[in-house]
Amino acid sequence: MIKKFLDLGYQPLANSFVTKKKLKHRENRFKLEVGFDSKNYLVSILKTVSKEKMFNKNYPYKSSESNTMRKSFKEFARIIKTKFKPKFIIEIGSNDGAFIRNFNRKIVVGVEPCKNLAQITKKNNYKTYAEYWNQKLSKKITKNKKADLIYSANTLSHIENFNEIFKAINNSLSEKGILILEDPSLLKCLQNVAYDQFYCEHIYVFSTISLKKILEKFNLEIFNIENTKTHGGSNRYFIKNKNNNFYVINKNVKKEINKELKFGLNKLSTYKKFTKKVFKSKKKLIEIFKSLKKKNLSVIGYGATAKSCTVLNYCGLNKNNIKYFYDTTSYKINKYLPGSKILVKKYKKLDIKDIDVAYLGAWNFKDEIFKKEKTFIKSGGKFIMHVPYPKII
């Protein structure tokens, strides 16, 4: 039984950036509500949007856009090569190739339904299937050779049909093959009051206890787990078929489960407490923007993220609060953020002569961004962060 615990209002599709021509058109909106399934411990949005509406040839998000992610994928690829020595890898959701580009073209295959992104890796001569991952595709890819390793980062939380996904994964793994999933951690999301992890694309935010239950249905189990810093705190799950006795279960798994149970991720009351914190966060953020307006300060946004879409629309912030956003992604530039209709401009180094305060939409890249903007900070420039609670820093 799924119980709703959070209502984030009517939201546009988080990555549907609006062109100038369509500024006056009505946008597609959907009710963004989040619920907890007390039987499976799964947190999900209650109304989903069809995958074709979100992941198509106009998908703007590129994993390679940040130094942090490029480095993280490179480092993990190095570890994979030394630790697992895979001869055949499949990546589900290969995006613009930030992960697969670290491997020899002969041993890796990408699956990416957003054709504009698949085009990038194809151009770089990486075998890429511009299709949605499913059983039919998995059979085609592994007709001659099963995969030693399937990797998927920030993708499984976007796919609704577990049955199709995990059956396809089971079809594709070799006897000793493993699956590695990397997705935002529900524990971190709650600890950070990062309610902006909920938007149309994030159907689920997984905990270990929920993922474990899903995997059991497909005879799969987690044999190791690592906490990573990416996207505000993620988990990297190392998964195997129960018949694969090549790996032993690391005690990290039990540790993580205990941490989650101690926090109460198995109880509805925990999510209700989170909701109260979200209300407070919203109130405080609105207050901050009001006070900046009173002082007549020049406020812009930094990083036109999907996450910002949730925050801006939930808190009712618009171009009266934030003059424009800076972003480095070419596809987003000169378009408007969905719902709030704030213009996205081509990134320029922040200059105290023009800007007093920047709202950090890409708060998950705080360290990278603060390093880049150290001159602005030294000259007295400020940032607004809304996690773990709204403040000016």
Ligand code: JHZ
């Ligand atoms: P970032 C997307 O979410 C969507 P978003 C998706 N659903 C998902 O799960 C995560 O990614 C993984 C810009 N930027 O990564 C680039 C700068 O302008 O937080 C990006 O537009 N300057 C698949 O959109 C945005 O910020 C910079 O210096 O919430 C970051 O988006 C840096 C570092 C980033 O993901």
